[in-house]
Amino acid sequence: MSKVVFVTGSSRGIGKEIAKIFAENNFKVVINCVTRKDELYKTYNELKEINPNILALQGDISNYDIALDMFKKIENTFGCVDILINNAGISHIGLFNQATPDIWEKLINTNVKGVFNCSHIACQNMINKKDGIIINISSIWGNVGASCEVIYSATKGAINSFTKALAKELAPCNIRVNAISCGAIDTEMNNFLSEEEKNALIDEIPYMRFGKPYEVGNLAYYLASDKSTYLTGQVITLDGGLT
Numbered sequence: 001m002s003k004v005v006f007v008t009g010s011s012r013g014i015g016k017e018i019a020k021i022f023a024e025n026n027f028k029v030v031i032n033c034v035t036r037k038d039e040l041y042k043t044y045n046e047l048k049e050i051n052p053n054i055l056a057l058q059g060d061i062s063n064y065d066i067a068l069d070m071f072k073k074i075e076n077t078f079g080c081v082d083i084l085i086n087n088a089g090i091s092h093i094g095l096f097n098q099a100t101p102d103i104w105e106k107l108i109n110t111n112v113k114g115v116f117n118c119s120h121i122a123c124q125n126m127i128n129k130k131d132g133i134i135i136n137i138s139s140i141w142g143n144v145g146a147s148c149e150v151i152y153s154a155t156k157g158a159i160n161s162f163t164k165a166l167a168k169e170l171a172p173c174n175i176r177v178n179a180i181s182c183g184a185i186d187t188e189m190n191n192f193l194s195e196e197e198k199n200a201l202i203d204e205i206p207y208m209r210f211g212k213p214y215e216v217g218n219l220a221y222y223l224a225s226d227k228s229t230y231l232t233g234q235v236i237t238l239d240g241g242l243t
Contacts, residue, residue, distance in 0.1 A: 002053065004078045005224070006030040006071075008061055008118060009088025011040040013187040014137060017213035018085055019043070021221045023051040028078040030055045032070065032088070053078065061088060062109040067117040080125040083224050086115040087137040089155075091189055096150040104151055111155035115162065123166075127173045133224050134170075136163050136179040137216070138235060140243050143181055156181075160235045167233030176232040178223050183239025186210040207240030 005022045009015045011033035023029045029047060033040045037058055044056040055077050061067045074081055089111045092103055119134055126132025141149055142156025160179055167177035184190060184201055190210070193201070202209060219238055222228055237243060 002026050002028050003082035004028045004030065004074065004080065005083040005085065006032070006074060006081045006118070006122070007085045007087055008032050008114065011036045011043050013189065014182070014185060014213045014216045015085075015087040016043050017217040018087060018137075018220045019047060020050070021214070021217040022083075022224075023047045023054060025221070026051060026053075027083075028053040028055075030057060030074050030078070030081075032057050032059065032061065034058070034060045034088075061114040061118055064117045064120075067114070068121055071118075071121045080129070081122050082126075082131070083133045083135070084118055084122040085135045085137070085220055085224075086118055086159075088114050089137065091149065091152045093148055095148060099151060107151050107155050111152070112158050112162075115159055119162075119166065123170060123175065126175045127170070130174045132170075132173075132175040134166070134175065134177045135220050135223050136177075137220075138163070138179045138181045140181050140183045140237060140239050143235070143237065144243055163235060164233050171232055176223075176228070178228075178232060179235045180216060180219055180223070181235050181237045181239070182211065182216055183237070183242045184210045185216060186212055205240045205242045209240065211238060211240060 005027045007015050007019045010019045010031040019029050019031050040056050047054045057070045059066045059070050136159050138159045139156040141153040142160045145153045163177055163179040
């Protein structure tokens with residue numbers, strides 16, 4: 001029986017590529033977004049051509065009740081979530097002294113509260129069956145911090161600590177929890193950079209290019225496979241050697 005994987009924030013970019021690799025390997029795949037309904041169903045149709053077992057759910061995972069309802073819909077359609085990939089996230093660029101409480105709350109809700117909600121709901125069944133995998137998509141700025149991305153860095157640092165602590169708590173139940181700490185990945189999130197700024201960043205990356213979304217997908221798939229059964233509580237950096 002194929003396992004059920006839920007990828008949050010998966011209408012485009014990294015989340016879409018993660019969902020795609022699991023669809024290609026015959027998992028039952030659930031994709032999600034909050035506002036980009038057209039992109040969500042475009043991705044849904046693309047994945048359906050690969051694998052018939054695709055479910056698209058629009059909803060805000062930072063709201064616990066909405067997240068709970070989504071998990072109920074997944075269970076009614078495919079069964080309990082075996083693999084949770086917390087990918088949904090947003091960024092904010094700007095000086096910290098010009099940030100507002102609204103910006104702080106928005107990033108905390110999406111980047112941290114969403115991870116808490118989905119992990120909290122998913123782990124109930126994982127504990128009962130003593131099996132499960134949680135993968136959190138983080139950032140190198142959660143490791144080292146980034147100027148003009150203080151709040152974003154704080155949210156990703158929280159995810160890294162959350163990952164390590166939850167892994168220790170759930171390991172006796174045969175549940176693995178890891179994070180992927182992404183460097184500069186070629187997605188829309190980096191479109192605010194000019195070509196000159198992108199080239200300057202590339203000059204700092206030993207691998208001399210941005211990472212590709214499918215490379216994050218490949219690592220997520222490895223972490224969810226039987227090849228990594230003793231690997232838990234790790235924040236794995238994928239940044240071309242930048243940090």
